[in-house]
Amino acid sequence: MKGWMGKFKFVFLLSFLAIILAGCGKENLTALVPKGYGAESSMNLIVLSTVIMTFVFIVVLSVYLIAIVRFRKKKGQENYIPKQVEGSKKLETIWTVIPIILVLILAVPTVAATFDLADESGKSDHINVDVTGNQYWWHFSYADEEVQTSQDLYIPTGEKVYLNMKSSDVIHSLWVPSISGKMDVNPENENTMYIEANEEGVYWGKCAELCGPSHSLMDFKVIAVSPEEYEQWVADMQSVDPEEEPQDAVAQDGKAAMEANNCLSCHAIGSSPNAVGPNLTNFGDRTKIVGYLETNKQNLVDWLLDPESIKPGNLMTGKYPELSEEEADSIAEYLLQLKPSEITPESAGN
Amino acid sequence: MTDNTNTNSFQKQKNKEEMKKQLITFALMIGFTIVAFSIVATEAMDKMFAVPLLLILALVQVGFQFYYFMHMKDRGHEFPAMMIYGGVFAALLTIAALVAIVWW
Amino acid sequence: MSIAAAQKKGFGAFLWDYLTTVDHKKIAHLYLIGGGFFFILGGLEAMFIRIQLIAPENDFISAGLYNEMFTMHGTTMIFLAAMPLLLGLMNAVMPLQIGARDVAFPFLNSLGFWLFMFGGILLNCSWFLGGAPDSGWTAYTPLSVESPTHGIDFYVLGLQISGAGTLIGGINFLVTIVTMRAPGMTYMRMPLFSWTTFVTSTLILFAFPALTVGLFLLMFDRMFGSAFFNVALGGNSVIWQHLFWIFGHPEVYILILPAFGVFSEVIPTFSKKRLFGYTAMVFATILIAFLGFMVWAHHMFTVGLGPVANAIFAIATMAIAVPTGIKIFNWLATMWGGSITINSAMLWALGFIPSFTIGGMTGVMLASAVADYQYHDSYFVVAHFHYVIVGGVVFGIFAGLHYWWPKMFGRILNEKLGKIGFWLFFIGFHLTFFIQHFLGLMGMPRRYWVFLEDQGLDTGNFISTIGTFLMAIAATIFLINIIYTAVKGEKPAGDPYDGRTLEWAIPSPPPYYNFKQLPLVRGLDPLWIEKMDGKDKMTPAEPLGDVHMPNGSILPFAMSLGFFVAGFGFIYQTDHQAWNLAIFVGMGIALGSMLIRSLKDDHGYHISKEELEREAD
C-alpha cells in the first residue's frame, strides 16, 4: 500500500508542510504531523483522498467557471433561445464511470488500512493497558506490571501498546491526534486499540465524545519515552510505598489531612486498583493537573477549595468536607512531592 | 364507474370465487400456525433447524395476509406493494443492524 | 366560504383564517414563518457558540449553557428550521407543479404543520423551564439518560410531536403525487422539484419511525424506569446510536434532496435550457435515497463495530458520490450552451455548486474509515456538514425563496438587496467553515466549550467567528428585503421569469383553487412547450365546471394543542403525580378532536361554474 502512494505523498507533504510552516497546528497535538503508526495510517488516506478531491474540484470548478463566463446572457441576446439539449449518453457515461474509478482508488486502501488497524493477533505479546474513561479523567492500569496511574500514560517508543478501554459512566472517546486516531470508550463492552509512537515526546490527548459539561477539559497526555526509560519508570512505580512519610512538616500535615478527610477512599497512592478518583502515585510529575492547568501549588489549592469552578460537573465536588486554606495548602504540598520516578515528562524531551 | 346493473351478477360471482380463495388462505394460515406451535411444543426439532423453519412459516403466512387478505396481488396495488417492500427493505437493515452489529 | 369572503377582513378574521386554513398555499406561508422564526433562533444560538469560541478559554457562557446551546442549535436548525422551510416550499409549489388543486389530505396537511409548530414550541420552552437539552442533537445514551434537568424530556416529546407532523406531511405528499397529477403529467414529465418531493417523502416515511422508536425507548428509560440503555440491567447504549443514525443519515438526504430539486428548477429557468439528462437526474435522486439507507454506520466508525462493518459501510458511503456527481455534472451541462441570467435566485444556485462540492468531497474523505478515526467528532466534521447543509440546504432554501417569492406572495424580492445579501453570506460562510477543516485536523474536537491557550487554535477560531457575523448581517438584510418588498415590492406578472413549469401558468399569487380548469400536459416543461408553440397559456384538459374544495377546520390546531399540553404532563409527572392531570386533559383534547373529526362528516363545498366564470384570469 505504501509504495505506490509514496509519490502522491511526496508532492502533498510539501503543500502540507507549507501549511504547517504558516503556523497551523501545534506539534504534538495536530494530526497533520503524524508521530505514530495509527496517525500515519490515517494520514496516508487523508493525503490520498485530498489528491483525488483536489482533482475533482479542479475539474468541476473549471467547467463551472467557463460555463458562467462563456454562456452568460449578453446584451442583445434577450430573445435568444438556446438549443434545448436533452442529454448525452456519452457524457453521462463518462461522469458516471470516472467517479466510480476514483472511489475505488480510495476504497481499496481504506479497506486494507481498516483491517490493519483492527489487527489484534499480537496482543498478548505486547504491553496491555486497561483504560477507564471517567467523567472527566482517565485511568490507566498496567495489569501485568501491577502499575496504576491516571492522566499521564507512559509508553515506550517503537512498540505497540494495546489499550483495552471501557467507561465507568457515559461514553468517552480517546484521541491522541499526533499518534493515533480515536476510539470510543463504551460502558458496556471493552474496545481495543493499539497505539505506537515513533518518537519520544509528550502528546496531547483529548476526549472526543461529548460526556458532560467538562468534556472539553478532559485532556490527558501520552508520554512516549525510550524502552529503557519505560522499564525504569515501571520499576520505579512498582516500588512506591504508599505509607512512606514525606520529609518536611508541611507535607506530613498534608498526608495527615488527606487521611483525615477520607481522600484515600476514592484516590489511591501506589498500586491499589481503587480508582473512584484519579490515582495519585506520581502526581508531582504530572504535566498538568486536573487535565489542563499548569502544575503548580496555587492551581492545586484552588482546585481543592472549589473544584466546581475549575471543572464544572466534576464528581469530586461535595464528596469531601470543606477544607481550610491551610489544609488545602498542606495537601497540595504533599501531592506535589509525589515524584516516585526519575522518568518524567522531561525525559520525553519536554 | 362504468359498471352498473349488467356487470352486477357477474361481479357477485367473482366476489364469491374470491371469497373461496380467502377461505383456503385462512385454512393454510391456521395450518401453518399449528405446525409452528407443534414444532416448539413437541420439541421435535433441533434449534438449528427449528428457528429458520419457524421464520419461513411466518414469512409465508404473512405473504398470504398481504397478497390475499389485503389484495396486494390485485391490480391497482403497485404503489402499496412498492411501499411495503420499501418498508421491508428498511426493516431488514434495521433488524440486521440491531441483531448483528450491536454486540459485534 | 365564497370568493367574496376572501376580501379584506379584520385582523381577528385574518388570524382565524390562518389557524383554520387547509389551503396548501397558506399552510406553506405558515411553514415559512415557523421555519424562519426557528432559523433565526438557531442562528442566534450559532452566534452564541461562535462568540464563546472567539478566543481561547473564553467564559462568555458557562460550560453547561454551552452544551445546551449547540444541542439546541443543531436540533432547532435540522428539525425546526431547515425541514419546515423545505416543507413550506414543497407545499407552496409541488401541487402547482403537478397541476393539482390541492393536496390529497388538506386536513392532515394542516395537522402536520401544527404538530411541527407545537413540537418546536414545546422543545424551546425548555429554555425557560430549568434548562434545555444538553447532550447534543444526537442525544447519545447514557449521557442523555443521566442528564439531570428536564431538558432531554423536552427534546424527546418535542421531537416526537413535531416528528409525527413531518411523517403526516410526507404521506400526504406521496399520495398527492400518486393520485393528483394533471392529465398527461406522467411520472417522467414531472418537474424535478416534485420528484425530489416524492423521494424525500419516501425517505421521511421510512426514516422517521426509527427515530420515533428511539425516542420512545429514551422516554421510557428516563420517565418509567425501563432499562434499554441501563448497562447494569443488561441494556446497551449502542442501540440508540443505531436507531438514531438509521434515521439520521436518511435525514440528511431528506434535507438535501429538496434543495437539489430547487436547483434543478432554478438552473434550467435561468439558463433558458431544459435540464440536461432529466432521466439520469431522476434515477440519481432515487439511487441517493436508496443508498442513503445503507450507510448510517459511517457515523459510528469509532464505536468499535469491527473492521468488517467499517469496511462495508465505508464503501457503501463512498458509492453515494457517484449519483451525486451525476447531478453536479448535469447541472453544469445544463448551464453549458445556455443563456445564463444571473439574478439573486440564480446566484444562490451558482454559489451552491462549488460550496456543496467541497462539502460532498469532505464527506467522501470522512467515509474513508481509517481517516475518519482522525476526523470523527472533530471540527473537520463540523466543517463537512455545514458545507453540505449551509452550502447545500440553506443556499437551496434561499434560492427557492427568491425564485418562488413572486409566485407565493405576489411580489418580487428586491434584486439589489438580494445580491448584497448573497455575497455577504457567501463570503461569511466560507470564512466561517473553511478554516474549521484545519482546526479539526489540528486537534480541535467538536462540542468543546473552550479550547485551551497555546494549542495553535486561536487564529482559526477567530476567523471563523468573524465569518459568522457576516452571515448574520446577510440574514438581517434578507429580513429587511422581505419587509421592503412587502411595502414597496414590484408586482409580478404570472410568469416573471419566463418559466417552464406549470406553476408559472397561473396568476401570482394563484387563486385559492389554483387551476380553473386542469391543464393538459404534453411533455416535460409543459408551459415551455406551449410557449414554443406560440401559445401563452396551457390548453385545458376539462371543460369549466364546479370545483370541489375542502372546508377549513380548527381541529388540527386543537389536536396539536392537546398533544402539547399532554407533553408537559409527561415531562413533569415524574416530579409530581398531579401532572398526570395534564396528560389526561391534553390527550382528552387531542383524542376528542380526533373523534369529532371522524364522527362529523365533512364533504367540503363547491365553487360553482358561474362563480369561476366571474373570476378574471
Add this chain to the structure above:
Amino acid sequence: MSHDHSLNPETMPQEPEKATLEGKNKFLGLWFFLGGETVLFASLFGTYLALRNSTAGGPSGQDIFGLELVFLMTMLLLTSSLTSVYAMYHMKNNDFKKMHLWLGITAFLGIGFLACEIYEFYHYITDFGFTFRSSAFGSAFYTLVGFHGGHVVFGLSWLIALMVRNAKRGLNLYNAPKYYTFSLYWHFIDVVWVFIFTVVYLMGKVG
C-alpha cells in the same frame, strides 16, 4: 361527480372504497402509512432481539412463556382477520347488515385477544415478578408486545367509532373507504402478531 355519495345496489361500483378520489387517497395513504409502520415494528423487533438475552439475572423467556395462551391469542387474532375479510366481501356486495355483523364479530374477537394479553401480562408480573423494569429484556418485551397491543386498542376504537357512527346510515361512497382502510389496518396488526408469536414466543421457547 355528483354531490350524492349514497350507494344502492343498482349503481354500485366494483370497488366502492376506491370509487372517489378521496377514497383512493385514503386507500393509498393507509398503505403508505403501513410501510412506515413496518419500519417502526422492525426497530422494536431489532431492539428486542438485541436485548432478549439481557435478563440481568431475572427470568428469561424460556422460563415464563406459556404456549397455550399464546396459541389461543393467535387463533383469536387470525380468525378476526378472516371475519374482517368477510365484512369486506359483504361491502362489495353492498350488504350493509352482514358487513356490520362480521365487523361486530371482528371486534368481539379483538376484545378477546386483548383480554388474554392483559391476563398474560398480569400473570408475568404477579407470578414471576417479571416487569418492565426488571431487566433490559423485560423492557424490550413489554415495549414490543405492548406496542402491538396498543395498535389493537387503537384499531378497536376506530372500528367501534365507525360502526356506531354509521349504524343508521348504511353504506355510501363516503364511508366505504373508511371501512376498507380499517380492514387493512386490522390485517396489518395480524401480520405483526404473526412475527411476535414466532420471534418472541416460539423462538423464545426454543431458546
